[in-house]
Each structure stands twice: as structure tokens, then as C-alpha cells.
Amino acid sequence: xxxxxxxxxxxxxxxxxxxxxxxxxxxxxxxxxxxxxxxxxxxxxxxxxxxxxxxxxxxxxxxxxxxxxxxxxxxxxxxxxxxxxxxxxxxxxxxxxxxxxxxxxxxxxxxxxxxxxxxxxxxxxxxxxxxxxxxxxxxxxxxxxxxxxxxxxxxxxxxxxxxxxxxxxxxxxxxxxxxxxxxxxxxxxxxxxxxxxxxxxxxxxxxxxxxxxxxxxxxxxxxxxxxxxxxxxxxxxxxxxxxxxxxxxxxxxxxxxxxxxxxxxxxxxxxxxxxxxxxxxxxxxxxxxxxxxxxxxxxxxxxxxxxxxxxxxxxxxxxxxxxxxxxxxxxxxxxxxxxxxxxxxxxxxxxxxxxxxxxxxxxxxxxxxxxxxxxxxxxxxxxxxxxxxxxxxxxxxxxxxxxxxxxxxxxxxxxxxxxxxxxxxxxxxxxxxxxxxxxxxxxxxxxxxxxxxxxxxxxxxxxxxxxxxxxxxxxxxxxxxxxxxxxxxxxxxxxxxxxxxxxxxxxxxxxxxxxxxxxxxxxxxxxxxxxxxxxxxxxxxxxxxxxxxxxxxxxxxxxxxxxxxxxxxxxxxxxxxxxxxxxxxxxxxxxxxxxxxxxxxxxxxxxxxxxxxxxxxxxxxxxxxxxxxxxxxxxxxxxxxxxxxxxxxxxxxxxxxxxxxxxxxxxxxxxxxxxxxxxxxxxxxxxxxxxxxxxxxxxxxxxxxxxxxxxxxxxxxxxxxxxx
Numbered sequence: 001x002x003x004x005x006x007x008x009x010x011x012x013x014x015x016x017x018x019x020x021x022x023x024x025x026x027x028x029x030x031x032x033x034x035x036x037x038x039x040x041x042x043x044x045x046x047x048x049x050x051x052x053x054x055x056x057x058x059x060x061x062x063x064x065x066x067x068x069x070x071x072x073x074x075x076x077x078x079x080x081x082x083x084x085x086x087x088x089x090x091x092x093x094x095x096x097x098x099x100x101x102x103x104x105x106x107x108x109x110x111x112x113x114x115x116x117x118x119x120x121x122x123x124x125x126x127x128x129x130x131x132x133x134x135x136x137x138x139x140x141x142x143x144x145x146x147x148x149x150x151x152x153x154x155x156x157x158x159x160x161x162x163x164x165x166x167x168x169x170x171x172x173x174x175x176x177x178x179x180x181x182x183x184x185x186x187x188x189x190x191x192x193x194x195x196x197x198x199x200x201x202x203x204x205x206x207x208x209x210x211x212x213x214x215x216x217x218x219x220x221x222x223x224x225x226x227x228x229x230x231x232x233x234x235x236x237x238x239x240x241x242x243x244x245x246x247x248x249x250x251x252x253x254x255x256x257x258x259x260x261x262x263x264x265x266x267x268x269x270x271x272x273x274x275x276x277x278x279x280x281x282x283x284x285x286x287x288x289x290x291x292x293x294x295x296x297x298x299x300x301x302x303x304x305x306x307x308x309x310x311x312x313x314x315x316x317x318x319x320x321x322x323x324x325x326x327x328x329x330x331x332x333x334x335x336x337x338x339x340x341x342x343x344x345x346x347x348x349x350x351x352x353x354x355x356x357x358x359x360x361x362x363x364x365x366x367x368x369x370x371x372x373x374x375x376x377x378x379x380x381x382x383x384x385x386x387x388x389x390x391x392x393x394x395x396x397x398x399x400x401x402x403x404x405x406x407x408x409x410x411x412x413x414x415x416x417x418x419x420x421x422x423x424x425x426x427x428x429x430x431x432x433x434x435x436x437x438x439x440x441x442x443x444x445x446x447x448x449x450x451x452x453x454x455x456x457x458x459x460x461x462x463x464x465x466x467x468x469x470x471x472x473x474x475x476x477x478x479x480x481x482x483x484x485x486x487x488x489x490x491x492x493x494x495x496x497x498x499x500x501x502x503x504x505x506x507x508x509x510x511x512x513x514x515x516x517x518x519x520x521x522x523x524x525x526x527x528x529x530x531x532x533x534x535x536x537x538x539x540x541x542x543x544x545x546x547x548x549x550x551x552x553x554x555x556x557x558x559x560x561x562x563x564x565x566x567x568x569x570x571x572x573x574x575x576x577x578x579x580x581x582x583x584x585x586x587x588x589x590x591x592x593x594x595x596x597x598x599x600x601x602x603x604x605x606x607x608x609x610x611x612x613x614x615x616x617x618x619x620x621x622x623x624x625x626x627x628x629x630x631x632x633x634x635x636x637x638x639x640x641x642x643x644x645x646x647x648x649x650x651x652x653x654x655x656x657x658x659x660x661x662x663x664x665x666x667x668x669x670x671x672x673x674x675x676x677x678x679x680x681x682x683x684x685x686x687x688x689x690x691x692x693x694x695x696x697x698x699x700x701x702x703x704x705x706x707x708x709x710x711x712x713x714x715x716x717x718x719x720x721x722x723x724x
Contacts (some may be wrong), residue, residue, distance in 0.1 A: 004036050013041055020048070024056035031060025046076040046478045055087040067099045067461040074107045075128055078115045089118040093125055105131040105623035108138070115668045116141070117149040124153035132157045136165070144175045151181030158189035160201070167205040173557075177213060187221040202232055210664035213245035214379050217384055223255035247274055251281035252552050256289040259299060260533070263476020267306050279303060283315060292555025293323035294539045298478075298532070301331060314346040321353030326361050326402070326591045327476055327539070328354050333369045336376055348373045352385055363597065367393055405466060405475075405580070405594040408452045416443030417463040421493040421578050422568045446584065454591040456487075456584035463490060463581040470578045472599035474543040481536050486590040489518065491544050492574060496561070497551055499538075499589070502531050514540065514551045514558035518567045522633065526551070526558035544597060546624035547574045548636060561636055573626075598647070602640065616666070619656060629685070631653035644677075655685055674703040678719065695719040 012018070013026040027045060030038040032535060042064060052081035058076055058395045059306035061069040070092065077088030082497070089171075092100055094111035111119055116138060123131050135157060138150040151169070158166060166189055170182040186205070191196045196307035199222055208217040216234060219227040234246035237706065250258050250265070264280035266275050286299045297320060300479070304316045320328045328350065351373040355361060370389050379385060405413060416439030418424055423482060446458025456464070470492065479499055481487055488496035512529030516522070530553040532538050541552040544564070550558035566572045582591055622640040623633050631652035635644050642654075671677065676699050683693025699715045706713075716724035 001033065002390070006033070006037070009033075009035070010038060010041065013038070020050040020053045024050075024053045027053070027056045027060045031056075034063060036064050039069070043069070043072055046072050049308045051084055052079050054081075054084050054137065058084070058088050062095055066095060067097045070100050070103045074103055074111075074115075074119070077118060078522035080112055080114055082114055084376065085114040085118045088115075089122060092122055097532065101126050101131060104128075107133045108134050111577075112145045113146050116143075116146050120146075120149045120153040121656055124156040127156055128156050129159075132162070137498070139169050144178060144567050147173075147510040148175065148177045148181050151178055152320060153184055155181070155183035155188040158185050158353070158699070160190055162192060162305070163205065164202055165188045167209065167215075171209045171211050173214075177442040177493075179302075180217075183214070183217045186215075187218050190222075195222060195224050199224065199227045199230075201714045202227075207231065213242045214251035216246050217252060220249040220252040220258075221254055223253060223257060225257050226504075228253065228257050228261060232422070235265075243280070247277075251277060251287065251483065253281075256285055256291060258492060259285050260536075263299070263302055263306075269301075270306060275308075279307065279312060282428075283312075283319070287319055287322075294327075294552070295532075296509075297323045297325040297328055297331070298537050298539060298554070301537075304331070310340040310343050313340070313343045317343070317346040317350045321350035324354055324357055326354075326358070326595070327478070329361065329366060329369050330593065333372065336369075337373050341378070344376055345378055348377045348379065352389070354390055359395065359403065360442045363399075365402060365404060365595070368632065378474065397476075399600060400598065402476075402595045406454050406591070406595050408449070410449055411443070411447060411465055413452075414443070414447075414464050415467050417442040417465050417581065420568045421504065421575055433602075436698050440686070441466040450590075450709060454582070454587070454594070456582070456590075457588045458584070459586065461585055463583050465493075465579040465581045470580055470596070470598060472545045472601050473580075473596050474541070474599065475580070475594070475596040476539070476580075476595045478537050478539050478592045480537045482588045485534070486585040486591060487587070488543065488583040488585075489540065490551060490583060491542070491564060492581070493578035493581065494518075494574060496562060496583060497540065497542055498526075499583070502529060503533050503534075510554065512558060513538065514553040515561060516549060516562055516564055519562070519572065522563045522565060523559075524543045526553070526563050528556060528558060530554050530556040530558055539593075546637060563632065619665070619667075625654070627657055628654045629657050646672075653680065669698060671700050673700060674705050675700050676706075690719045694721065697724070 009026060009030060011028065011096070013023065018026070023045070026397055027042055032043060039061065042057050043055055043062045046055040046061060048057060059502070061073055065072070073088050073092055077407045079085065092397060095106045104122050108116060108119045120135055120138060123135065132154070135150050135153045138146050139487050141147050143151070144152050152160070163186060163543050166182055170179065170186060173179045173182055175381050186202065189295055190201045195199065195718070199219065202218050202222060206212045206219070209215065216231050219231050229247050232248050232688045234242055237246070244367065250262055253539070262278045262285070266278040266282060269275060282314050283303055286296055287294070291299070300320050300323070304313065307313045307316055308683065313335070313677050317332060320331060322490050328476060332347045332350035332354070335343055338344050338347065351369055355366060355370055365537070368569060369671070374386050377385060394488045407413070415436065418432065418439045427435070431685060442460065442462050443464060446460055446462060447454070447456050449455070454464070477489065480489065481499060481501060483501055486547050487499040488498070490496050494519045496516070497524055499513045504513055510533050512526045514530065515526040516524050518524070532554060539554055542549045545562045547557055548561045549558070549564045550561050560645050564573050565572050580596070602623060605618050605620065607618055620642055621627070623639070625635065634651060635642060635654045637643070669677070678690065678695040680689030680693050680695050683689040686692070689695050697713060697715055697719050698719045699713070701709060701715045711723040712720050714724045
């Protein structure tokens with residue numbers, strides 16, 4: 001890097017005897033050294049007849065000349081040599097400034113076809129909206145490649161005002177690649193609009209066109225149900241080309257809205273021409289969707305029920321493994337005996353993916369599935385995988401874990417409903433036996449097992465009751481109802497986690513399933529509507545500890561730690577133990593995959609003998625909020641603690657249900673950073689505890705937000721009265 005070296009290189013480069021290859025190397029070196037004084041020499045070779053030499057000159061000119069090299073390079077690429085054109089385009093795009101846009105637009109009309117394509121790509125890359133008309137002019141070029149490039153460039157430059165113009169070009173286009181480019185541009189022109197407006201704009205163009213099938217792919221790019229309805233209507237056409245174009249659009253659909261449609265196409269005609277492509281597209285969209293694992297599992301099971309080839313089954317089982325959903329284990333287990341070896345091995349790997357990643361899944365059923373997977377595993381890493389399986393089995397907790405409540409064959413473990421828990425408790429043994437006999441007769445009339453499903457299909461309102469009584473538990477259950485359906489899951493003999501047709505208006509519903517419908521004081525409605533369409537499967541995960549219930553519907557939280565009220569006597573707390581009931585309400589309902597894990601209930605907290613001798617008694621039993629009143633929604637018992645979680649809206653106070661005068665109270669607490677709490681004493685149930693009674697300050701007073709406290713506000717003070 002010295003003047004002497006520059007002089008030597010320049011002298012050599014000026015020689016007329018250099019071979020083209022050597023000259024190209026010399027020019028490249030001058031460019032890499034950034035010897036700007038060499039630009040005039042380099043510029044002379046922009047018209048060299050040798051392709052490599054011209055490309056070297058173009059690249060060097062861009063580095064040495066900056067904007068002054070723009071016009072000479074544009075002239076240099078006005079050739080049919082595609083390598084030269086590509087080098088020129090890349091070099092021009094590396095030059096900053098606005099001169100490139102103006103020069104490219106000026107040169108575009110008279111340029112060679114390859115140069116036109118490059119210049120339009122440059123204008124699109126620089127988002128040269130002001131030069132949009134120059135691009136539109138090239139859409140009528142006799143050269144198909146130029147027309148395609150113009151269509152692609154418009155995707156970067158077009159706006160809503162250009163939609164009609166692009167639609168006209170789309171209707172007239174002749175080449176497949178040109179049609180696809182204009183479809184992209186038409187979508188781009190409306191993409192800044194809300195989705196509903198996008199659909200309206202393109203639907204209007206579709207209706208006005210003599211070739212509506214060209215717009216279906218644009219609707220696929222927009223996505224959503226309204227656009228899907230338009231394309232699905234076209235798919236039902238008797239016109240074969242229109243139907244084929246509509247199907248092609250459905251396989252390209254941008255979002256999950258087309259999953260059910262593609263599945264329906266495949267399921268309705270398993271021997272038809274669309275089956276394989278429909279199922280493949282359906283599966284790819286399930287995998288790419290933002291659905292919860294539980295929802296994906298439902299969709300994958302649907303697909304598995306119609307899959308025909310080992311390849312399809314292997315793919316689905318792999319995706320089931322990726323969901324990590326508990327019910328995916330028994331689903332994969334059912335394919336460990338498949339007649340095709342490759343399908344069996346895919347099932348093994350699905351079991352491995354789920355079981356090893358989820359220590360919360362355990363129990364005899366899980367252990368049996370794992371042992372079966374070990375036995376049939378033929379993977380090259382089978383021995384290594386076996387060790388991982390064995391280690392997982394050894395880590396199982398001692399309790400029974402998840403067990404099936406329904407065996408898929410008969411009604412073992414279930415009985416008919418005899419009135420309600422309070423009424424049953426007042427019956428004599430003989431009365432209960434007689435009523436149970438009659439209830440079982442009704443049960444056997446209306447409830448039956450059908451293709452592995454637990455089905456109610458009768459005129460009555462008789463529930464199916466578990467023979468076993470349950471306290472705290474978590475359970476999985478899938479359900480499916482008919483139109484106008486109404487059902488639910490009774491917990492400890494008490495209604496209920498609601499299931500129903502969300503479109504029903506005769507009962508004032510119009511809310512989703514999963515809420516505690518019969519609550520009056522505590523929330524009864526779900527947090528959101530997560531139901532699948534009627535006649536499709538849904539999945540509940542229900543957890544009940546103490547009086548609190550949490551429900552996930554299709555993987556979405558719909559009831560969050562809400563107290564279940566005692567419907568049979570609202571003055572009483574919920575029963576400690578009772579049956580789980582599957583409700584029937586006069587319409588057909590189906591259940592499957594009913595699994596339950598009983599949660600061991602801890603013994604109530606007891607004070608030590610020494611404390612007892614001093615007269616101490618527990619104010620909190622460590623299990624539930626018995627003995628407390630007030631905001632028992634935001635305050636709840638968890639893991640032996642009273643918790644107030646601000647992420648769940650925690651606010652307000654709770655109070656002992658007894659009053660105290662002189663006392664000694666001992667307790668432990670834990671604060672989050674900057675927390676501000678307190679213990680109110682001698683406070684009435686209304687008013688501010690700090691003033692109507694006395695507040696013992698519990699505060700993270702080291703937090704920056706509290707740096708200007710009064711002396712009576714520090715932790716341990718009687719707020720406003722006695723400084724700590």
C-alpha cells in the first residue's frame with residue numbers, strides 16, 4: 001500500500017500487451033486497493049469485449065468511482081451477457097445515493113432485455129415508488145422475461161391505488177411465471193389494508209374478472225375465513241380448471257384457516273385425485289400453525305384416522321411426538337403394534353419424544369407404554385435410548401400417576417346417577433341400593449361404548465358417575481357434542497365444568513365451554529372462547545385442589561384457580577370427596593381418553609407440642625382458606641402457603657373469620673422486590689385497615705421506589721403511629 005506500488009501497477013495496467021485475464025487481475029487489484037486515481041483507466045475497460053475483463057472493470061469502477069460510475073456501469077450492462085448484467089446489478093446496488101434511481105429509470109426504456117430486468121430489480125430494491133410508471137410501462141413488453149420482472153418489481157412499489165390496474169394485467173397475462181408475479185404484486189398492493197379490506201378488494205376484482213381462478217392464490221396469500229369461503233365455493237364448482245385452481249390455492253393457504261377444509265376434502269374422498277395433496281398440505285399447515293400442542297394433537301389424530309400410507313403415518317406420528325401432549329402417549333402406543341415396521345419405529349420415537357421430555361407424565365399406563373416401546377425399538381441407537389427410558393422409569397414418583405377412567409371397551413368403573421351427594425348421604429343403605437339399581441338400568445339404556453368412545457345418546461338427563469370418589473386430582477378428557485348440545489363434567493358430584501354449543505342463544509350462553517357454569521358468587525364464565533366447531537373433538541385438562549378449579553380447553557387457559565361453589569347447598573363448602581360425573585343433557589355427547597391422577601392431599605398444618613402448650617393454634621391449615629373471608633379470589637392456598645399473585649390481579653384484603661383482642665401471632669412471609677403489604681390488626685371488615693384498624697407495615701423498604709419514606713412507614717412500623 002504505497003505510491004510506488006500504485007505506480008508500478010498502473011504502468012503495467014496501461015500496457016497494451018497484457019492478456020485479458022492478466023488485465024482483469026490488475027483492474028481487480030486496483031479496485032481492491034481503492035486506488036481512486038485509477039478510475040479513468042478502469043472506466044476505459046467497461047466496454048471490453050471479454051466478459052471477465054468487463055466484469056472486473058464494472059466491479060472496480062463501482063469501488064473507485066462511486067456515483068460517477070453509475071451511468072458508465074449502466075451503459076456497460078446494456079448487453080446480452082447475463083454474467084456481466086448480474087455483476088453490474090450487484091455493483092450498482094452497492095453504490096449509495098439517489099443518482100442510481102434516476103439513472104436506472106432513464107436508461108430503462110432503451111436497455112436490452114437482460115439490462116431491463118436488472119434495472120427493474122434495482123428500482124424495486126431501492127423502493128423507487130416515484131419510478132412506478134416506468135415499471136408499469138414494461139408490463140407490455142414483447143419479452144416475457146421483462147414482463148415477469150416488471151410484475152415482480154411492482155410487488156415492492158404498488159399501493160392500494162394500483163390494485164385495479166394490476167388486476168387488469170393479471171387477467172391478460174399469458175405466461176405462468178408472469179401470472180404468479182402479478183398475483184404477488186396484487187397481494188402486495190392491498191397488504192397494508194386490514195385483512196377484511198384486503199379480502200373485499202380482491203373479491204371485487206375476482207367477481208369482475210373473466211378469469212376468476214387467477215385470484216384464488218391472492219386470496220390464499222390474504223388468508224382468513226372470509227377469503228377461504230370464496231375459494232371453497234369455487235372448489236365446489238363443476239368447472240374442472242376452476243376447481244383445480246381453487247384446490248391449488250387451498251394448499252397454499254397462508255394460515256391455519258384451511259386446515260379443516262383440506263382435511264374435509266381428503267376425508268370425503270379417500271380414493272380421489274385430491275386426497276394425497278390435501279392431506280399433505282393439511283399436515284404441513286398443522287405443523288406450521290400457532291396452535292397449542294393439545295389442539296395440534298386433535299388435528300393430527302384426525303389426519304391419522306384417514307392416513308393410508310406408511311409414509312403419511314410416520315410423518316403424523318413424528319408430529320405427535322413433537323406436541324409433547326400427554327394423550328399423545330396412548331395414541332402412539334396404539335401404533336407400536338402396526339403391521340408396518342417403519343410405522344412401529346415412528347411410534348417408538350414419538351413415545352420417546354413425549355415421555356423423556358415430560359417428567360410430569362408418569363404412572364402404570366406410562367410405564368407400560370415405555371416398556372413396550374423398549375421391546376419393539378429397532379433404532380441403531382436403541383440401547384442408548386433404552387438407558388434413557390430406564391432412567392426415566394426409575395425417576396417415577398411413588399404414587400399411581402395417571403390412570404385411565406375409561407377402558408375403551410365397556411362401562412367398567414362407572415355407574416348411574418342417584419340424585420345428589422346431600423340427598424344420597426341421607427339415604428339408608430337399602431334405599432341407596434334400590435335407587436342405584438334403577439339408576440344403573442337407565443345408565444345402560446342411554447350410555448354405551450361405540451368404536452372405543454363413551455357415548456350418551458338418549459332422551460334423559462342422567463349423568464354417568466365414577467364408582468370411585470375423588471378429592472384433589474388432575475384429569476384429561478376429550479369430548480365432542482352435537483349441534484345444540486349441552487353437557488359438562490361434575491367435580492366431586494357438583495356441577496360443573498360446562499360443555500355446550502357456543503352458538504346457543506336460548507339459554508343466554510354465547511360464551512365458551514370450560515367455565516364453572518353454576519357459580520353465583522365466583523366467576524362462572526370462561527376467560528375466552530377456545531371451543532372447536534361443533535361435532536369436532538375438544539380436549540379438557542382439569543385440575544382441582546381444595547375448592548379451586550383450573551381448566552384448560554384445547555390447551556388454552558379458560559378457568560384460572562376459581563372456587564367451585566356447592567350448588568346443592570351454597571352455605572356449605574365443596575365436598576371433600578365425591579364422584580366425577582360425565583353429564584348428559586338430552587343431546588348426544590361423546591367422551592374419550594379419560595385419564596386422572598389423584599393429588600395426595602397434605603395433612604392440615606399442626607403447631608408443635610411446645611406451641612400447643614403455650615396456647616397456640618393454627619390460623620391457616622396449609623390446605624385451603626378455611627377460617628378466612630374477604631378477597632378469596634386473588635388470595636389462595638398453594639403448596640402450604642397463602643399466596644397473593646399480582647399477575648392474577650391480586651389486591652384487597654383477607655380477614656380472619658374470628659375477632660381477636662390481645663394475642664400473640666407468629667407467621668412467616670416472603671416478598672417480591674418492591675412489594676408493599678401489611679398485617680391489619682383489630683380492623684373491621686370495611687374501610688382502610690391502616691386507619692380503621694392498625695397496619696403493621698410489611699415492606700421492601702430497601703427498594704429505590706421507597707427511598708423517601710417517613711419514619712413511620714418503614715418495615716415493622718405500625719403505619720402512621722409507631723416507627724419501627
